[in-house]
Amino acid sequence: MEIAQNGSERFIRCIRCGYLFCHPEENYKKYSLRRIVDLDQAAVRPLPSQEPYLGRYHEYICPGCGTLLQLDVFCPVLGGEEDLWDLRIDLI
Amino acid sequence: MQIDPVKYEMFLHRLWAIGEEGRITLQRVTASPIVSQGGECMSSFYDSGGTMVLACSGHLRFAHATSDAIKTLIKWFGESPGFYDGDQLFLNDPYVAGSHTYDMMIVKPIYYGGELVAWVATSTHTADTGGILRGAATEIFHEGIRISGLKVVERGEFREDVFRSLTEQCRDPQYVGLDLKAMIAGNNVCARRYLELVEKFGIEFVQEAGEKTIRDTEDMARAKLRSLPDGRWVSRTYLTSLDRKQAKAVPLQIVCTMTKCGDKLEVDFSGTSPQMANDVNSTLPSTRAHLGVALTNTLFWDVPWSDGKFVPVKLSVPEGSVLNCKFPAACAAAPVVGGILVAAVCEAAAKMLYAAGRYEDVTATWYGMWYEGGPGYIPAGHNREGIRTAMGIYDIHGSGLGATPYRDGVNTGGHMNIPSGGISDVERVEMQYPMFYFTRNQNKDGSGFGKYRGGLGSFRILAVYGSTDFSVDFKPYGAIPQGSFGLFGGHPVGSGGLRAIFLTGPDFMDRIRAGNYPTRPDEVSGEDWGKVYVPEGAPGRVSLPEFTLICDYVASGGGFGDPLDRKLDAVTHDVKTGATSPEMARRVYGVVIDPDSFSVDILRTEALRREIHDTRLRTGKLARPSARPKDEGRANTWRSHKTAASVLFAVSGAGICFAIRRRTTRNTV
DSSP states (O other), rough: OOOEETTEEEEEEEEOOBOOOTTTTTTTGGGEEEEEHHHHHSSOOOTTTTTOOOOOOEEEEEETTTEEEEEEOOTTTOOSSOOOEEEEOOOO | OOOOHHHHHHHHHHHHHHHHHHHHHHHHHOOHHHHHOOOOOEEEETTTOOOOEEEEOOHHHHHHHHHHHHHHHHHHHTTOOOOOOEEEEOOTTTTTTTSHHHHHEEEEEEEEETEEEEEEEEEEEEEEOOOTTTTTOOOOSSSSOOOOOOEEEEEEEEEEHHHHHHTTTSSSHHEEEEEEEEHHHHHHHHHHHHHHHHHHOHHHHHHHHHEEEEHHHHHHHHHHHHSSEEEEEEEHHHHHHOEETTTTEEEEEEEEEEEEEEEEEEEEEETOOOOOOOOOOOOHHHHHHHHHHHHHTSSSTTTOSGGGGGGTTEEEOOBBBTTTTTTTOOTTTTHHHHHHHHHHHHHHHHHHHHHHOOGGGGGOOBBBSSOOEEEEEEEEEOTEEEEEEOOOOGGGGGGGOOOOOOOOOOTOBBBBBBBTOOOOOOHHHHHHHSEEEEEEEEEETTTTTTSSSSOEEEEEEEOOOOOOOEEEEEEEEOOSSSSSBBTOOOOOOOSSSOOOEEEEOTTTHHHHHTTOOSHHHHHHHHTTTTEEOOOOOOSSSEEETOOEEEEEEEBBOOOOOOOGSSOOHHHHHHHHHHOOOHHHHHTTTOBBBOOHHHHHHHHHHHHHHHHHHHHHHOOOEEESOOOOTGGGGGSSEEEESSTOOBBBBOOOOOOOGGGGGGGGGGOOO
């Protein structure tokens, strides 16, 4: 992804397909496709104690081309920001 | 004083070489595995006020910790009893410096012409401190000797009384004693060589050169920061810890907010979980030292390793959190907490560096664990010679490194804390401990998957052998990846590891004598070598009978980029070499490979990759639609913002997408 400019307007853009997500002052994850994958599904095998896994993967996908942009671990028990806003660049 | 630049370079390189000589001396004098093999030690130099001038390539957290130690010793004991030529002082208080009581340091003031002109320090991660065995402490008083400054050498005379008082508190007085004497030897070498530098260059030059190093380092750190974009990067990593009330593992989080503005950097850990009632805590000095590790390895690896680089860095840590526990909280597991902290800082730093176009400096995590818990690294018990053992086995130094924007991570590349570290020697472990290895190998499916995958890390299968009182620390299973992060579509960690205790049957030794033994975790249960044993409740440590099997694994690297972009021949190679199972090749990479012939079914692979891609688009939920038409971003009116910070992260690149015809032609790269 990159920050693209059209005149004075700026948007976060997918380098691969050109999809325009949002202004740089916003969290691009909110404008991505999100898929939730339980860790039980991602695991090769269950825990030796047979307890369930606690967390889940959040997959963030470009709506334009289907590229997997980011894959975060999230633990619902602890709460917090579900779609962690991980980068904010101050543009001049 | 005007410093001649040529003489200065000679001085700085010589000082580095002396530090290395001190560290090597230390490793050769001692025999404790964690130091002599693992390299968990450090030699470093400080100015007369305790500010670090230069550290060598040893365990990086010790270098920053010892700065805290010297400054505190000056404050507490500078007047009384005072310091004298030939003194060496011992300290291992994690509320003053270092991570836990196992971080032992000895500092030595250097005198010239009757004046204290500098300090030299050596440190080790020592085998034992006495106290309760690892896993059961609830306050620092349980964690063995905790010394806040004691002269083990006084005016050049070795204090046998102090030495014996320290070592006899420990289960392993031989190894602890060797470590102490090795630190003294390392200091003696460094101090003697430092005074040779004084003779060669003059005291005024040497002191001024030391101050110049600190100033230059700060200038270089500020210049590095100025070269990076301003902004804010946030990361969140998890770990787990025993909750005694619930008798099970509970998740904890470390949240790192890194704000960069001009030539300043602020690192704030607000949002991090509260401290625990067990030993999974980090003191503020430990947190500061681990931040030093993370920043040295990511942002400031190319500036001299002195305290100057931290002048532009502001650290904020909530008191009472797992990163700033209140006295007298136990903190033996502080290095584990510190590792997760390092991962959190590294994630934020990696995204900052990518935005700056410094791709060579970008790497996914080196600390990824699919889950923690089960048997730990700290066995104990008498060995076959009747000698008590109580120390960790440091296969953790064979961790997998993170993937980068250009390549896979190294499979068993080392440990971020220790540039010069080493992995445990199997033969010596078997000689010293009541156990033997069946195998130590690379961890199949251990790496974070991605266009470039992380390093696999390693696993091992051990058997208890030759002890009647063997025990190992045991934690309830923490059911979430910890210390893990991938970058830009790369998976945070692989899911291939197994950590478990297996109780074996009466025919175990007969099968061994027949030449059979398990070489993979799946073989242990698949070939009926033993049955999984999960202790009831939360015992902290478990006693294990002879021939019990222990399977575990170490950290691995995170992935980089979308796994569907991984080249077909790279996936095939991974399956052939055992790095990736055919199942995960299919599930994650969308590559269908025959497990026997390793041939790729191209048609089914194309179809499967298309199906994975289409499933993403079909099942993904959009929280907010873009305000722009789908195709507008391709118009020529939209151009890349021309600043170094315009690229947030990469999604482009060639790969199997050549073979996979995605829905839009522009998507095929």
